[in-house]
Amino acid sequence: MAIRTRLAVWYTGVTAGILLIYLLLSWALLHTQLFRELDRQLAERAEEVRRDILRRTDLRMALEEGLIRLPTTSLGAPPVYLQVVRGNESVTARSANLDGWRLPLDMDLMAVNLQGRAGYKTITMEDGTLLRLYSAPLMASGRMIGAVQAGYPLQDVERVLRRAWLTLAAGGLLALLAIGGAGWWLASLALRPIDRITQAALQIASTHDLRQRLPLPRAHDETYRLVSTFNALLDRLAQVIDAQQRLGADVSHELRTPLTTIRGNVALLRRGAADDPQERRIALDAIEAEVNRMSRLVADLLLLAQADAGMQLEKQLVEMDTLLLEVYRQAQAMATVGSGGVERVTVRLGHEDQALVLGDPDRLRQLLLNLVDNAIKYTPRGGVITLSLYRENGWVRVSVQDTGAGIPAEALPHIFERFFRMPRYGRKGVGLGLAIARWIAEAHNGRLEVESEVGQGSTFTLWLPEAKDSQLS
Numbered sequence: 001m002a003i004r005t006r007l008a009v010w011y012t013g014v015t016a017g018i019l020l021i022y023l024l025l026s027w028a029l030l031h032t033q034l035f036r037e038l039d040r041q042l043a044e045r046a047e048e049v050r051r052d053i054l055r056r057t058d059l060r061m062a063l064e065e066g067l068i069r070l071p072t073t074s075l076g077a078p079p080v081y082l083q084v085v086r087g088n089e090s091v092t093a094r095s096a097n098l099d100g101w102r103l104p105l106d107m108d109l110m111a112v113n114l115q116g117r118a119g120y121k122t123i124t125m126e127d128g129t130l131l132r133l134y135s136a137p138l139m140a141s142g143r144m145i146g147a148v149q150a151g152y153p154l155q156d157v158e159r160v161l162r163r164a165w166l167t168l169a170a171g172g173l174l175a176l177l178a179i180g181g182a183g184w185w186l187a188s189l190a191l192r193p194i195d196r197i198t199q200a201a202l203q204i205a206s207t208h209d210l211r212q213r214l215p216l217p218r219a220h221d222e223t224y225r226l227v228s229t230f231n232a233l234l235d236r237l238a239q240v241i242d243a244q245q246r247l248g249a250d251v252s253h254e255l256r257t258p259l260t261t262i263r264g265n266v267a268l269l270r271r272g273a274a275d276d277p278q279e280r281r282i283a284l285d286a287i288e289a290e291v292n293r294m295s296r297l298v299a300d301l302l303l304l305a306q307a308d309a310g311m312q313l314e315k316q317l318v319e320m321d322t323l324l325l326e327v328y329r330q331a332q333a334m335a336t337v338g339s340g341g342v343e344r345v346t347v348r349l350g351h352e353d354q355a356l357v358l359g360d361p362d363r364l365r366q367l368l369l370n371l372v373d374n375a376i377k378y379t380p381r382g383g384v385i386t387l388s389l390y391r392e393n394g395w396v397r398v399s400v401q402d403t404g405a406g407i408p409a410e411a412l413p414h415i416f417e418r419f420f421r422m423p424r425y426g427r428k429g430v431g432l433g434l435a436i437a438r439w440i441a442e443a444h445n446g447r448l449e450v451e452s453e454v455g456q457g458s459t460f461t462l463w464l465p466e467a468k469d470s471q472l473s
């Protein structure tokens with residue numbers, strides 16, 4: 001069932017309940033008040049007559065001999081019947097409008113009268129009509145010697161009540177129909193923006209155009225929030241898809257270049273280069289270098305894909321000073337070129353505190369080696385690379401400083417992006433190293449920062465939270 005129909009049904013149902021309670025209460029109130037007024041009139045009439053009769057001194061005799069006369073006039077628009085009963089069985093006087101007929105003598109009322117009290121009762125007549133009866137005792141020396149009775153046929157009252165009930169019910173039904181209609185209309189009105197959003201979303205889905213945005217409503221209400229959230233979602237989706245497409249293009253580009261080199265060298269070998277040991281070595285070296293490059297690329301891509309999928313690292317206590325020493329030794333090897341062992345750049349170990357962190361030693365080593373690899377790659381011959389480690393206010397700060405080419409300010413915000421490379425450095429790397437390094441830092445609740453000045457060099461700083469005492473045991 002559509003929400004608007006469901007809302008309208010609920011709304012109408014609840015209103016119907018409230019309306020029904022209201023109608024029943026109104027009807028009950030009307031009923032009670034009508035009867036109270038009627039009873040009051042009956043009692044008033046009967047009491048008038050009773051007072052009149054009691055004023056007589058020869059009451060007993062008057063009753064006996066039927067000397068009492070009841071008023072024929074002023075019986076009023078509701079025909080109030082009056083009669084006087086002698087003892088508790090025979091009627092001694094009755095109003096003219098009774099016309100030979102008499103009010104029934106009810107045992108229950110008589111019993112009440114016998115105790116000196118007046119009472120009311122609704123009596124069903126033989127023809128099925130209802131009669132409201134009031135009976136007040138006539139007392140002489142503490143004994144009941146008769147009663148004055150007043151009666152009123154209830155057909156009219158019943159008719160009034162029935163008509164009132166019908167009017168109330170018909171009015172209620174009409175009100176309910178109107179409320180149901182209004183509820184449905186209001187629900188449609190409230191849900192119209194959702195329809196518009198659905199239409200727009202369907203259009204975006206069918207045209208595959210993620211640049212489209214939904215128009216924001218003017219009022220800052222729930223719909224506004226829904227539309228802005230939807231638009232923000234589209235922004236994010238467009239970014240992700242864009243990044244995905246760029247990644248696809250970058251990956252295929254990165255794979256095409258080594259494949260071309262490999263294919264070229266294979267062709268060279270086929271054409272006879274394999275016969276000349278010198279040429280063969282050069283061709284095989286080139287093939288090996290490209291295969292290594294491709295393997296690295298695939299491994300890096302796999303790692304980033306796992307990182308995106310939320311891979312958890314296996315952490316343990318790591319002595320960062322020992323790890324940095326290992327990286328330093330490896331860096332020295334990397335900085336040394338050729339079989340003569342000439343150092344292209346100098347790698348130095350600067351200040352080194354002892355520090356423990358909770359982390360994955362392989363990933364941390366990979367991070368630092370990426371930084372060192374970059375420093376060596378982008379520092380010209382004769383440059384200096386300094387590794388240092390400080391403990392500072394619960395943090396472990398590891399820095400890799402070089403005296404290399406530096407990074408221009410406009411490139412700095414992008415160097416951690418996947419596949420970002422500065423064009424002027426050619427094909428030295430694929431542009432994934434820093435993206436991986438930053439992910440590793442963040443997966444350790446740390447961060448990776450860079451400071452750089454063109455022509456002066458760069459400093460990459462890794463901040464890791466120091467292992468707490470509680471983690472040491």
Ligand code: ADP
Nearest residue numbers: 374375378406415421422429430431432433434
């Ligand atoms: P790459 O594989 O190209 O080194 P990275 O993600 O490690 O990829 O680095 C991204 C880019 O940042 C590099 O292409 C380079 O232009 C720049 N860069 C990184 N480290 C340094 C550095 N120490 N000195 C100068 N430029 C650097």
